[in-house]
Amino acid sequence: MSPALVTITLLVVVPMSLILIYSFYINIDLGVDRPAFSFENWSELFTDNYYHVAIWKTFRLSVIVTVLAALLGYIPAYFIANTTYKHKWLLLLLLILPFWVSFIIRTLSWIHIMGNQGAINGVLLWLGVIDEPLQMMFNEFAVIVGFIHVFLPYMILNVYVSLEGVDRNLVPAARTLGCSPWQAFREVTLPLSLPGLAAGSLLVFVLTAGSYVTPLILGGPNDFLYGNLIYDAILSELNWPMGATLSFTLLVLLGLVVVLYSRIMGMNQLYKAFG
Amino acid sequence: MKISSTKRYETLRERMGNGDMDRRSFMALLGYAGIAAGVAGGSMTALSRHAMAAGTDIYFEGWGGVVSEALRKHAFDPYTAKSGNKVIDSAFGGESEVLTKIKAAGSIDGHNMLHSSGVSWYQRWVDNGYGSELNEANIPNMVNVMDAIIKPFRAITPNSLSAVPYDYGTTGIAYNTKYVSKEEAEALGANLLLKKELKGKIGGWGGDWANRAWYGALQSDQDPNNIKDWDAVWEKAREHRGLIVKYWESGAELMDLLAKEEIYVTEAWSGRVAALQAQGHPIGYLDPKNGLAWMESMFVLKGSPMADAEELLNFMLAPETALAVAEGQKYPSSLDPNKIAMSDVIKGLPAFDPTGKLEGLVFRDPTTWNPVEKAQKKQWNRLKKGA
Amino acid sequence: MGWNLIRLYAVAVYIFMFAPVAVVLLLAFNSSQFGGFPIEGFSLQWFEKLYENEAIVRAFKTSFVLGIGTAILATTIGILASLALVRYRFPGKAWITTFLISPVLVPETVLAVGLLLFLRWLSMPRSFALLLIGHTIIALPFVVLVVQARLVGIRKDYEEAALSLGANPLQTFFQITLPLLMPAVFAGALFAFTISFDNITATIFWRPAGSETVPTQIFGMLRNSVSPEINALGFVMIVITVGVPLMAGGLARYFTRKQR
Numbered sequence: 001m002s003p004a005l006v007t008i009t010l011l012v013v014v015p016m017s018l019i020l021i022y023s024f025y026i027n028i029d030l031g032v033d034r035p036a037f038s039f040e041n042w043s044e045l046f047t048d049n050y051y052h053v054a055i056w057k058t059f060r061l062s063v064i065v066t067v068l069a070a071l072l073g074y075i076p077a078y079f080i081a082n083t084t085y086k087h088k089w090l091l092l093l094l095l096i097l098p099f100w101v102s103f104i105i106r107t108l109s110w111i112h113i114m115g116n117q118g119a120i121n122g123v124l125l126w127l128g129v130i131d132e133p134l135q136m137m138f139n140e141f142a143v144i145v146g147f148i149h150v151f152l153p154y155m156i157l158n159v160y161v162s163l164e165g166v167d168r169n170l171v172p173a174a175r176t177l178g179c180s181p182w183q184a185f186r187e188v189t190l191p192l193s194l195p196g197l198a199a200g201s202l203l204v205f206v207l208t209a210g211s212y213v214t215p216l217i218l219g220g221p222n223d224f225l226y227g228n229l230i231y232d233a234i235l236s237e238l239n240w241p242m243g244a245t246l247s248f249t250l251l252v253l254l255g256l257v258v259v260l261y262s263r264i265m266g267m268n269q270l271y272k273a274f275g
Numbered sequence: 276m277k278i279s280s281t282k283r284y285e286t287l288r289e290r291m292g293n294g295d296m297d298r299r300s301f302m303a304l305l306g307y308a309g310i311a312a313g314v315a316g317g318s319m320t321a322l323s324r325h326a327m328a329a330g331t332d333i334y335f336e337g338w339g340g341v342v343s344e345a346l347r348k349h350a351f352d353p354y355t356a357k358s359g360n361k362v363i364d365s366a367f368g369g370e371s372e373v374l375t376k377i378k379a380a381g382s383i384d385g386h387n388m389l390h391s392s393g394v395s396w397y398q399r400w401v402d403n404g405y406g407s408e409l410n411e412a413n414i415p416n417m418v419n420v421m422d423a424i425i426k427p428f429r430a431i432t433p434n435s436l437s438a439v440p441y442d443y444g445t446t447g448i449a450y451n452t453k454y455v456s457k458e459e460a461e462a463l464g465a466n467l468l469l470k471k472e473l474k475g476k477i478g479g480w481g482g483d484w485a486n487r488a489w490y491g492a493l494q495s496d497q498d499p500n501n502i503k504d505w506d507a508v509w510e511k512a513r514e515h516r517g518l519i520v521k522y523w524e525s526g527a528e529l530m531d532l533l534a535k536e537e538i539y540v541t542e543a544w545s546g547r548v549a550a551l552q553a554q555g556h557p558i559g560y561l562d563p564k565n566g567l568a569w570m571e572s573m574f575v576l577k578g579s580p581m582a583d584a585e586e587l588l589n590f591m592l593a594p595e596t597a598l599a600v601a602e603g604q605k606y607p608s609s610l611d612p613n614k615i616a617m618s619d620v621i622k623g624l625p626a627f628d629p630t631g632k633l634e635g636l637v638f639r640d641p642t643t644w645n646p647v648e649k650a651q652k653k654q655w656n657r658l659k660k661g662a
Numbered sequence: 663m664g665w666n667l668i669r670l671y672a673v674a675v676y677i678f679m680f681a682p683v684a685v686v687l688l689l690a691f692n693s694s695q696f697g698g699f700p701i702e703g704f705s706l707q708w709f710e711k712l713y714e715n716e717a718i719v720r721a722f723k724t725s726f727v728l729g730i731g732t733a734i735l736a737t738t739i740g741i742l743a744s745l746a747l748v749r750y751r752f753p754g755k756a757w758i759t760t761f762l763i764s765p766v767l768v769p770e771t772v773l774a775v776g777l778l779l780f781l782r783w784l785s786m787p788r789s790f791a792l793l794l795i796g797h798t799i800i801a802l803p804f805v806v807l808v809v810q811a812r813l814v815g816i817r818k819d820y821e822e823a824a825l826s827l828g829a830n831p832l833q834t835f836f837q838i839t840l841p842l843l844m845p846a847v848f849a850g851a852l853f854a855f856t857i858s859f860d861n862i863t864a865t866i867f868w869r870p871a872g873s874e875t876v877p878t879q880i881f882g883m884l885r886n887s888v889s890p891e892i893n894a895l896g897f898v899m900i901v902i903t904v905g906v907p908l909m910a911g912g913l914a915r916y917f918t919r920k921q922r
Contacts, residue, residue, distance in 0.1 A: 004802065007802075072678075113685060154804070157808065231771060243771075255767055365874055366882020380778055
């Protein structure tokens, strides 16, 4: 563990401490900061509702994306883990192929699928199901679809890895003991795959909460996340002190989520030790 | 390597098992790592200094894609062949990114020349102390550059220039001719962006506060270079926001939105519309009265090897280079059409001014725009999000 | 019946995953530059241009080497860290987990700027090594999470049995723990590679002057329009990643059959 601790200390903790110092500076003009020990940025963050709305929006969207990713991702992971298909590695590899096409390109290409002249509307219009194209792009729906598409592989792989570790004799054993398939799944497979599900969910949650590009490309004017405010502060307004303040807040909030996660994971281990 | 780190891990594990970590050895480890990093860094710096001796490297940052291809082919490669200096070019996402990097690194190492936007950024670089002093005698091709396009730069730095203007364009209004007639567009002008009947089919550029404010000024009948009533400007921006489906952030998105008829009307960059028109899309382009014009320059940062940079600039201003870049990115070149024969493609570009005087174009005046930028940009970034 | 439904569901999810990718791949064969659908004409010109475009090919090489390096470093470090976290009990464990995951909690722009400030303090220039270490840091949490989740599922009894049968800790690790961990190691390495390969924000700040990765190359194209050469590149890569292992597997089978 020491290499990990050292690298993270050097490359995350130290830089972030430098950033923390910046949060007390005062920004005078674009790109011009004055060293100071001022709580101006922090008090703006705590008193201005603009930031609170963004935090709430981000939390809400992250929960939605995480839940949907878990629902969508669990079954394919179960399928990969239990299939008798010989080339299991191929199924796994297929999952990461979308990454070969750069994230920006993939995100931009949704317009060809969900746009007014996109594939879905084309088919529906042709079938006569609708008379007017459905507006699927540039709203929250599109943002969620975009997020799920990017993060689902993380969920599936995490769940798969846990499922693959489940002892293959357990389910048949439960069945001989009179469990229905559903009961066997609920009592045996699901609890054993929870660590993977939890890890996947944590990743998806945290990644969604820190994003800013997907809402910029797929969303309408109302779709933005906390990450967009950070981007605005640092790269558009060139206001490092405010950007530092906002980033630190995100770090602390997400850090709390992770602590919560490891507490629950720890309980899980206990449960297993006794069970 | 694997064995040693596993061993180290084993020892650490034992300490962990006892419930405490030996803090002193951890700190020592940290110290070693720091020293190692420092030594490695120092030697690398020395190495790179050494490498510099072989010939000067000039670091160029600009818009990638067609622009960098044209520059590489017509300017960088011939320049390297002639002078032995290397041009190391890379693509950036904008100048704020470069400024952020330079500020963080505390030096211009790795940055010499930028494809800089507008006069506003010229002013910003100069104000921040990054302005160099070009010796125009070393850039004979400067004589072909329009006087009118150099003037605003000279106004900021009267004694010497830090950049040469390279191309210009306008941010006008693009409209789909299937849904909006030319007559209607011309009659409405900037107010076409506020046409209620087109609700949900309007777009807007989200990336630039000054563009939004410029149009807000036009829509509220103010002189964009002398805005008195900012509330009125932002009121118009709010009205626009209520009608749009999306703010776009990049030219690639703009093209997609217009080509796929997701939007019928938006402000747009002249060069991008020209590219769409060249592909046969039914997109019209309108520069409303007092519409926004801008220019781009090749800015040389203070501390760069000046003689080499000047020589490179001269290559870049050579007519065949400048015209190839212009055709590639579809923005007219800064060269004077009275002195240099322009190709038909360039003559057909939307913002092209055949007189070489640029009298019909209104540029942003940095003396009125830059001082309000901090406050108004923040205002816009919030308004954009519905606050 | 149930299994068929599961299979159907999985296929549907795979289709969802591939829809946007399929679009990109099809557009690689479009003759027009800013085209969308319907495709105006079939053409291989973008593949030709890609082949001739040194800048993209170089960027691809950089990305590839960077991705492999990141995968090796992040997986090695990540496994060690997870072992310590899962197998040993010590106070403040939850906090250390948070600590290890912290790189994903920090917005990349900020991490990038912070690291640059730190380098300035050390008076180190930006270099490829920085990029590699930076990517490793960003990828580390992904590896830690997946390996940790798997380790929790591996019963400690196996390791204890091996130890009690006289194996030393090193042998136990390589002969018992690591094989059991393999799926997670594979997944972690894949994560690390793809994260590095797809990273834009931090790369923009950390890359040494003049070096481009595929994403930064694309990012630079955004102002005008992204060239379909990029689609062609995606196509080539997908064909290689699926094709080469399949072909290798096929050849191996062919030769083993021949030997019999």
